[in-house]
Amino acid sequence: xxxxxxTLAPPTPPATRQPAWMALLVVALAIAAxxxxxxxGLPDRVPRLVLDxxxxxxxxxxxxxxxxxxxxxxxxxxxxxxxxxxxxxxxxDTWVFHFAGQGVDGIDVGVARRELVDGSWTLVVPPEVAAxxxxxxxxxxxxxxxxxxx
Numbered sequence: 001x002x003x004x005x006x007t008l009a010p011p012t013p014p015a016t017r018q019p020a021w022m023a024l025l026v027v028a029l030a031i032a033a034x035x036x037x038x039x040x041g042l043p044d045r046v047p048r049l050v051l052d053x054x055x056x057x058x059x060x061x062x063x064x065x066x067x068x069x070x071x072x073x074x075x076x077x078x079x080x081x082x083x084x085x086x087x088x089x090x091x092x093d094t095w096v097f098h099f100a101g102q103g104v105d106g107i108d109v110g111v112a113r114r115e116l117v118d119g120s121w122t123l124v125v126p127p128e129v130a131a132x133x134x135x136x137x138x139x140x141x142x143x144x145x146x147x148x149x150x
Contacts, residue, residue, distance in 0.1 A: 001117040044090040051077040051085060055130035055142035057101035061123075065091050066110065071098060076123070078143070083100045099129045100137035 051074065053059055058078050062071035072091070077083045093113050099106035106129055116123065134140075 026089045028126075032066065038141075046088045046090050046121060047086065048121055049074065049085045049116075050120070051075060051083045051125070052122055053070055053077040053081055053083075053124050053125045054080060055079060055101075055127070057130055057133055057138065058141040059106075059125055059129065060100045061125075062098045062100075062140045063091055064067050064096050079143075099125065100132075101129075101133050102141060104133050104136050104138040 021067055034137050051059075051061055056079050058076060060076045061074040064071045064076050072089050074088060074097070075083060075085045095113065095116065097109050097111060099109070111123065137146065
């Protein structure tokens, strides 16, 4: 049976192609955006930060930028120990470290970036951190069983 003219589909227009230069322009703009903002807009990082804790308290160490409420957890470091922490978010020219131990909220200590760089990215927990915890009634962290006292 022959097709009737009213049952024929209308012809479709040929597909239009964007010129190749437009695709290249889109790719170039995407690359420029990534380079301008860093890969995926991720924050800069410090490859390694050493926490040196000569106090008698296990310390939870967090850090933030001055004037900002949000803290980044750096790590916890045991009493009388030293710990290397890899890949820490870079907080800029001044780092405000916050310490807590034995369930007691401690103090903030500001450290200039230059001081960290000059110290090979080592933060020594200052004695005033332990003094503050002691003044707030926190007992020193007990030594693990089998470890002789200092």
